[in-house]
Amino acid sequence: MPQSFYEPEQLADTRPCSALRDDLKFCIQNTDCYKKEKKTPRECLLSNHPSVPLECHQLRKSFFECKRSILDNRQRFRGRKDYSAATPKS
Numbered sequence: 441m442p443q444s445f446y447e448p449e450q451l452a453d454t455r456p457c458s459a460l461r462d463d464l465k466f467c468i469q470n471t472d473c474y475k476k477e478k479k480t481p482r483e484c485l486l487s488n489h490p491s492v493p494l495e496c497h498q499l500r501k502s503f504f505e506c507k508r509s510i511l512d513n514r515q516r517f518r519g520r521k522d523y524s525a526a527t528p529k530s
Contacts, residue, residue: 457506464503467496 453462455508468474472491473484484492485500 456510457503460499460503461505464496464499468492468498471496 455461468481468484471484471489471493473479473487473489474481477489479487479489485496
């Protein structure tokens, strides 16, 4: 029987902005543009398809900001823009 040499903690996505990436993927994959019309996620976002909710566009912008903060040298002082998927307090 084969053994797994990887522990589950090592297999988790630890890349920067991975939570945003996952949320954006999930958001786009639940749209009619992606499911029924079989368009790519990029085509759905760029064409401003009516089935793509505003939340997906906001996640795309947040993902862009997160990726840009990785390249920004000023992050050493300010810290990387982080994202938490926790719901905001009302």
